[in-house]
Amino acid sequence: MQSPSTIMTDETYWLRASAVTDAATGTDACFDDHDVLRPEETTKADLPPTDEEPVARIDRGALDEQKFIGKWQVMGSADRIDALWPDVVASVESQTLWAVKAMTGFGFGALEMYDEYVLTVYTPNYVDTDDVHRVREHHGVTEPFYYKPDIYTAKGIVADSVEEFGLEKPARYVE
Numbered sequence: 001m002q003s004p005s006t007i008m009t010d011e012t013y014w015l016r017a018s019a020v021t022d023a024a025t026g027t028d029a030c031f032d033d034h035d036v037l038r039p040e041e042t043t044k045a046d047l048p049p050t051d052e053e054p055v056a057r058i059d060r061g062a063l064d065e066q067k068f069i070g071k072w073q074v075m076g077s078a079d080r081i082d083a084l085w086p087d088v089v090a091s092v093e094s095q096t097l098w099a100v101k102a103m104t105g106f107g108f109g110a111l112e113m114y115d116e117y118v119l120t121v122y123t124p125n126y127v128d129t130d131d132v133h134r135v136r137e138h139h140g141v142t143e144p145f146y147y148k149p150d151i152y153t154a155k156g157i158v159a160d161s162v163e164e165f166g167l168e169k170p171a172r173y174v175e
Contacts (some may be wrong), residue, residue, distance in 0.1 A: 001015040001086055003076035004050040004102035010111040013107035013166030014120075017100040019156060030098045037128040039068045041145060046127050054166035059127070062151040064077060070135055070149035070172065078105070088121060097135060098122050113158075126172060136175060146171035 004015045004128060007100045031038050037046060074084065081102055089099040099122040106115055123135050126149040138149070148157075148171045157170050 001089065003078075003082035003103045004085055005071065005082050005108065007104035008013060008106050008109075009104075010106065012064055012104050013111060014101045015104050017089045017097075021089055021093050027095065027098075029095050033095055034131055034134065035122075036131045037125050039066055039125055042066075042068060042125060042127050045171065048127060048129050048172075052167070057134070058149075058151060058155070058157075058165070062149060065151065067151045067154065068125040068127055068149070070123055070132070072121045072123075072132075073146050073171075074121065074146060075116040076119070078108070079116050081119045084119055084139065084141075091138065096138060098124050113131065129173075132173065133175075144174060147173035147175070 001020055002015075005014055011103075030036055044060070044063060047063065049055070050056050050059070065154060085102055085157065088097060088100045088102075092100050101120045101122075103111070103114065103118045108114065121135055123132050123141070126132060126147065132147060146169075152170060152172065155165065157165055159170050162168065162170050
């Protein structure tokens with residue numbers, strides 16, 4: 001299997017697990033196999049608790065927009081990401097993980113906002129904190145990393161813009 005960091009093809013910023021496996025990714029099986037809360041069944045009562053009103057406001061917006069996909073972002077050297085890649089791809093094949101992508105060598109060179117390679121592990125519903133934590137703990141990565149719901153990305157929440165949103169960090173969970 002080709003290591004993501006060795007891919008230098010123009011315009012190939014990310015390598016998705018779905019591109020290197022015959023297994024379907026992001027399937028409904030994840031919901032049933034891991035008892036994940038389906039987005040269409042998510043209610044206000046399911047929103048994770050928070051003492052931060054800006055976070056609660058964004059969570060309510062996610063509910064209104066039905067925008068629940070999120071991702072853990074594992075940062076590291078090319079060697080670290082390349083070493084993790086085969087295991088996370090196998091986890092997608094076995095439907096233990098919903099979907100995964102890794103930054104390519106071209107992406108690392110072209111995306112100036114990153115100073116490390118990124119491995120992104122998706123969950124289908126960030127409100128389902130049991131699943132978010134299950135995925136976080138799956139490969140035994142112990143150092144802190146960030147979980148960012150796609151609604152944060154859609155709103156343009158990044159390190160340089162957190163203050164305008166009243167947030168302390170550009171992530172919903174940091175563990």
